[in-house]
Amino acid sequence: MPKRQKNNAEVSPKGSLETLSQREVQQLREAGSGSLYPLFRKCALAILNTGAQSDNAKTILEAYADFEVRIHQQDRGIRLSLHNAPADAFVDGQMIASTREMLFSALRDIVYTQSERDNRQVDLQSSAGITDYVFHLLRNARAMRAGVEPKLVVCWGGHSISTQEYKYSKKVGHELGLRGLDICTGCGPGVMKGPMKGATISHAKQRNRDARYLGLTEPGIITAEAPNPIVNELVILPDIEKRLEAFVRLGHGIIVFPGGVGTAEELLYLLGILCHPDNSELPFPLILTAPKTARQWLVQIHQFIGETLGEAAQKRYQIIEDNPAEVARQMAAGLIKVKNFRRERSDAFHFNWLLKIDEGFQRPFAATHENMAALHLQSDLPLHELAANLRRVFSGIVAGNVKENGIRLIEQHGPYQIRGEQRIMQPLDALLRQFIEAGRMKLPGALPYQPCWQPVD
Structure with missing residues (x-):
């Protein structure tokens, strides 16, 4: 393996944690030397390693075994001191702005997650308590926009995809952006980046300056799949189950592109929820799509769902092959149904409280x-x-x-x-x-x- 270039630097918050109470500063300082430090170090290294062509967390950690991050108190907050950090995170000695924002988002989420767990009022023993916990984590990260009509589209798919599949995901993202829809993904490479990249162009065409590119991840995933630089809101949930619940509670519709086991996991999670009797009338637009070159993936995943879960599960999604504009049109139409349904039931636009999720889907x-x-x-x-x-x-x-x-x-x-x-x-x-x-x-x-x-x- 070629020798990695490394930098030393000191950075202050931007995007998160600009104003802190004395108690919060103390929590962060304790995180820098206590049990949370190894977790934050791994997440920080992944963020600083954005763009690396490796999805093996063990390999990345071994390549930067001498990386260190320390938290220091200053007059109005905190400062991070980085030693032997990946050089690609800097330009002419200055940390890239998106990297700095995501670095402090990680610190915010990790410390708040632990703080909430230590709170005796948090109930992680019941389904309702777990959902409330997810809500509090998302609210602290400012991931919910109260009063905004449904327009957040979650895009799932693989990080290991072909060039044709990546370009197709960009085209779909472009069509979504033209219709004023925001993008939420797992924040990594591949399909997690393509729709965001496509939407950046169409949002610029429509002069939409408030476009959202929301990335939801968890510590075990982010260390293997560094966030892509388009993400302008990063949220780290404590485990995969909380992350999946955040996707389906925040998102108003979901598009599934070609992928591997991670994509299959996400799809099965959602289908299992939508097939619950309590969710039979709840509208939730779900579209499986791929370019012609990946038609076989659509056939394989549809056949697998039919052979294991049956026709009832297959009826909960649409399949659209090689037609980005139609995908966006169908999603936009589905979001109108979501809006009307939530208005009729007086449910929030920013968090899907009516969705029934069994504890079996919530327990780590x-x-x-x-x-x-x-x-x-x-x-x-x-x-x-x-x-x-x-x-x-x-x-x-x-x-x-x-x-x-x-x-x-x-x-x-x-x-x-x-x-x-x-x-x-x-x-x-x-x-x-x-x-x-x-x-x-x-x-x-x-x-x-x-x-x-x-x-x-």
């Missing part, structure tokens, strides 16, 4: 070998429960692919063993192997992919 899933082997994959489960367990399978594989802890577990104990009914296991294994063949498991240029799972009858 630890991707250990024991937990993966114990997942119940049987067709006799209620539809939304089977979707929840399938989501956990894909979540575990994401962990084994790119998350530091997951990679180490696979290195120590070998592949996860996944057991289940053959009617479920056969299409599951087929889809995963199709992802490998299509190169959807790793960034281009990586070593040949080694599966981190084994199907067991």
